[in-house]
Amino acid sequence: MTTPSEPGDGRPDPGLAAIMSERRQLINLAYRLLGSLADAEDVVQETYARWYTMSRQQQDAIAVPGAWLTKVASRLCLNVLASARARRETYVGEWIPEPLPEPTEWISGRSDGITVDPADRVTLDESVNMAFLVVLDSMTPAERVAFILHDVFRYPFTEVAEIVGRTPAACRQLASSARRRVRAARAPATPAARQARIVRDFKRAWEAKDIDALVGLLDPDVTAISDGGGLASTVLHPIEGAEQIVRSLVHLEGRLRDLRILERTVNGQPGLIAQQDGVTVSVYAFEVAGDRIKHIWAVRNPDKLRPWTVRP
Numbered sequence: 001m002t003t004p005s006e007p008g009d010g011r012p013d014p015g016l017a018a019i020m021s022e023r024r025q026l027i028n029l030a031y032r033l034l035g036s037l038a039d040a041e042d043v044v045q046e047t048y049a050r051w052y053t054m055s056r057q058q059q060d061a062i063a064v065p066g067a068w069l070t071k072v073a074s075r076l077c078l079n080v081l082a083s084a085r086a087r088r089e090t091y092v093g094e095w096i097p098e099p100l101p102e103p104t105e106w107i108s109g110r111s112d113g114i115t116v117d118p119a120d121r122v123t124l125d126e127s128v129n130m131a132f133l134v135v136l137d138s139m140t141p142a143e144r145v146a147f148i149l150h151d152v153f154r155y156p157f158t159e160v161a162e163i164v165g166r167t168p169a170a171c172r173q174l175a176s177s178a179r180r181r182v183r184a185a186r187a188p189a190t191p192a193a194r195q196a197r198i199v200r201d202f203k204r205a206w207e208a209k210d211i212d213a214l215v216g217l218l219d220p221d222v223t224a225i226s227d228g229g230g231l232a233s234t235v236l237h238p239i240e241g242a243e244q245i246v247r248s249l250v251h252l253e254g255r256l257r258d259l260r261i262l263e264r265t266v267n268g269q270p271g272l273i274a275q276q277d278g279v280t281v282s283v284y285a286f287e288v289a290g291d292r293i294k295h296i297w298a299v300r301n302p303d304k305l306r307p308w309t310v311r312p
Contacts, residue, residue: 018065018066019048019051019065019069022065022066022069022070023044023048024123025066025070026043026044026047026069026070026073027040027041027044027122028122028123029070029073029074029077029148029149029153030043030044030073030076030077031100031122031128032127032128032133032136032148032152033074033077033081033144033145033148034077034080034081034084035097035098035133035136035137036097036098036304037098037100037122037306037307038098038303038304038306039080043073043076043077043080044073046076047069047072047073047076048069050072051065051068051069051072067159070155070163071159071162071163074145074149074163075163077145078141078142078145078163078164081141081144081145082141091229091230092228092229092230092236093226093227093228093229093230093234093235093236093237094225094226094227094236094237094238095137095227095229096130096134096225096226096227096297096298096299096304097130097133097134097136097137098299098304099130099266099267099271099283099285099297099299099304099305099308100122100124100128100266100267100307101264101265101266101307101308102124102264102265102268103124124265124267124268125268126268127148127152128267128268129267129268129269129285130266130267130269130285130286130287130297131185131186131187131285131287131295132182133267134185134295134297135181135182135185135186136148136178138181139178139181140174142164142166142174143174143175143177143178143181144178145160145163145164146160146164146171146174146175146178147174147175147178147179147182149163150171150175151175151178151179157169157171157172157175160175187287187288187289187294188289188290190288190289190290192269192270194288194291195269195270195286195288196263196270198217198270198286198288198291198292198293199263199270199271199272199286199288199293200263200270201213201217202214202217202272202286202293203261203263203272205217206249206261207261209250211246211250214242214246214249215242215243215246217292217293218242218245218246218292218293219242219289219292219293219294220241220242221240221241221294222240222241222242222245222292222293222294222295222296223238223239223240223294223295223296224238224239224240224245224248224295224296224297224298225238225239225295225296225297225298226297226298226299226300227297227298227299227300227301227304228300228301229300229301229303229304231301231302231303232281232300232301232302233300234298234300235248245296258276258277259274259275259276259281260274260275260276261273261274262274262275264283266283266284266285267285269285269286270286271283271284271285271286272284272286273308279309280305280308280309281300281302281305282298282299282300283298283299283305283308284296284297284298284299285297285299
């Protein structure tokens with residue numbers, strides 16, 4: 001994103017550094033609200049565009065620019081969330097939030113020659129793990145915004161109400177409803193080291209085509225969901241059950257030649273990526289409950305793999 005270094009009247013902008021310092025916070029907020037880095041980037045760009053269309057006098061009249069930027073970005077996210085429901089009706093197959101790598105693994109170059117600004121990197125914590133984002137995606141736009149702003153970013157309900165366009169009491173109810181959804185879907189906590197071990201064992205069993213080992217690592221009611229977006233071949237509907245998922249995995253590796261499976265951190269948790277000819281073609285996120293894998297999310301849509309794509 002390019003931003004003017006000074007306002008339209010030609011005078012130096014003494015507040016530019018302070019305004020731009022909000023960018024990481026806005027990216028983090030927008031990604032959690034939308035589950036899409038591309039949409040989050042668009043929202044932040046539009047937010048700054050609106051700031052710079054104002055006169056210096058209008059900007060100076062805003063007591064807390066950061067709060068203004070957050071309010072505008074949040075309202076834009078509300079609009080995107082409302083329109084996303086209509087867009088999903090035409091989306092090919094299942095939609096999964098965009099997976100993100102560990103910051104140290106973030107590919108800084110893009111195929112279009114643009115360098116990814118470090119300020120665009122999302123801070124990874126429990127509020128961006130894939131299971132959490134999937135639950136967020138089941139909420140209404142107002143629930144999601146109220147919950148993220150209050151429970152994750154600690155905004156008081158009086159400020160949330162201004163953004164959502166409802167009373168503080170109504171926003172409290174929205175956040176409470178969202179909280180119940182999160183609690184109902186949350187699996188018992190599994191230590192990170194155990195998660196990593198289970199994912200590593202899954203990788204080894206997959207590579208060895210050890211069907212018995214794979215089945216043993218999966219919860220009997222495990223669900224696997226793939227997202228190709230119509231741009232990459234994948235199963236269009238969720239697969240349920242350990243044996244069905246294992247058959248699909250073995251078939252996938254047999255169909256894709258020279259598929260290399262690597263351990264990576266996906267949205268802050270142990271995950272896997274699949275590379276073909278050195279290019280990341282799939283990212284796998286997992287939810288582990290106890291000693292079994294409960295959910296698998298496979299993202300193959302190349303539009304969602306930009307941070308993972310190896311530069312030529």
